[in-house]
Amino acid sequence: MKTFLGIGLGPIQTGIFVSGASKGNFDRIVVAEVDDTIREAIRAAGGTITINIAAPDRVYTEVCKNIEVYSPAKPEELEKLIAAAAEASEIATALPSVKFFGPTAQWLRDGFRRNPDALRFVYTAENDNHAAEKLEKEIGEPFSQTYYLNTVIGKMSDVARGEECKLRNLAELCPGAGRAHLVEEFNWILISDAPQIETRSVKNLYVKKDLFPFEFAKLYGHNATHFLLGILGDSIGLKKMSELSGHPELVEIGRDAFLKESGVALCRKYAGVDEMFTESGMANYANGLIDRMQNVYLSDSIDRVIRDIHRKLSWDDRVVGTMRLVLSQGLQPLNFAKGALLAAQKEFGRDTEAIRKGLEGLWQKNTQEGEAKEVFDLIVNARI
Structure with missing residues (x-):
């Protein structure tokens, strides 16, 4: 049977x-x-x-x-x-x-x-x-x-x-x-x-x-952009991801982050693995995904998308981990830094030293030296 x-x-x-x-x-x-x-x-x-x-x-x-x-x-x-x-x-x-x-x-x-x-x-x-x-x-x-x-x-x-x-x-x-x-x-x-x-x-x-490149793309492409769009929506009081369709300027920040930052980084890191890790393949993946995120019939809650900010700001997760991936491939994660700053402010308040203390506790790293300093500086200097 x-x-x-x-x-x-x-x-x-x-x-x-x-x-x-x-x-x-x-x-x-x-x-x-x-x-x-x-x-x-x-x-x-x-x-x-x-x-x-x-x-x-x-x-x-x-x-x-x-x-x-x-x-x-x-x-x-x-x-x-x-x-x-x-x-x-x-x-x-x-x-x-x-x-x-x-x-x-x-x-x-x-x-x-x-x-x-x-x-x-x-x-x-x-x-x-x-x-x-x-x-x-x-x-x-x-x-x-x-x-x-x-x-x-x-x-x-x-x-x-x-x-x-x-x-x-x-x-x-x-x-x-x-x-x-x-x-x-x-x-x-x-x-x-x-x-x-x-x-x-x-x-x-x-x-x-080899599933790992696709797992990486899910976390640092899909999940990272989903969170970025969610926290951008939250910053202006939106409740549903579908409401982003009325704010194309926010959607474009997410699209640029995916296509020009993590998407390029993923294509460089996994060149030759699969058609998805080409410029056209990544564009199809990113654009289709961003459209799906705004599906009014899915009625996705922004609170659900941005829940557990503490975990998502950790060193290897979708916010900071994505920034680190982008930096590792010689690029600047300026759009993802916007989302990181909004998330850090929501979690730790707007004071820079409070953000520093909070992130150092999460990362277990000194934000005044090395890679942690580079990431921290990008976050607190992000232009929202």
Whole structure:
């Protein structure tokens, strides 16, 4: 029996992996989910869920049927998940963080032991460049044909809850779920390579032999520009990313940052890797992405985009990490510095010494010497 197993039931799981498995002729689609309300609602709906998909001009729905949902927290249901892990040929983890791998790895390992030589692909979708390696380490035993794969997911998504579903005219995941899953129509999902990966059945997954350049482009291109546009919008009181369409001067700052700063840096760093890392390829990627970020039907909240500023200002993340990439390739990240200054002011206040103290605490570096000084000076001298 051909089985797909999903772990976690957020919009990435439903909008990518359950959707892709539903098109892949699996006999069973099994999902592990600890939320009692969601689990019972899906069962009451006969295993049918509805996903909202944001196209450029409308929202439409996709229905996936015959979904089995079990809780790993309930002993009688955990056994069903262990059995599904034993027989599943494709597994997708889409948990809030790799920090949740520990308990999951225990029952996955129990399942794999029952069928140790089976060919299985395990896709990890926790927005961590090394999620696959971390899950494999947590499982802690070798299984000869079990392959753990990283992903690069540039598909934006959202969860609407309660009355917001009606206000936004979104279909609930199922009656009684109390929430709706919304994903954008864009569906170019990248996965790392593995032996026999061509036999996979989940649809809309695209293999790259070296995934790291695309992970880098996601963080320092996609995520960096998304944050920059969000913090620019926040600085003038906007609430939704779609409102940026009324402020072309802000959009152009984001576009210039992507095309002339991080895009050029990425193309220099990864020249020859893929068509995307050419001038025309990067322009297509950047322009398409910036248009998608403003999709009114996605209704992306600026507060969501710029949340957790503290982390995003860290040395290697999308704000400062992008500036450092650009500098490393002989360029000046003047537009990204604007976003960094706005973010630093929002986090630490407008006083330069308060910003210095805050960033030194984050970076664990002296901002009066070396690379840290160069980055800090660009930030505090940025022209907004």
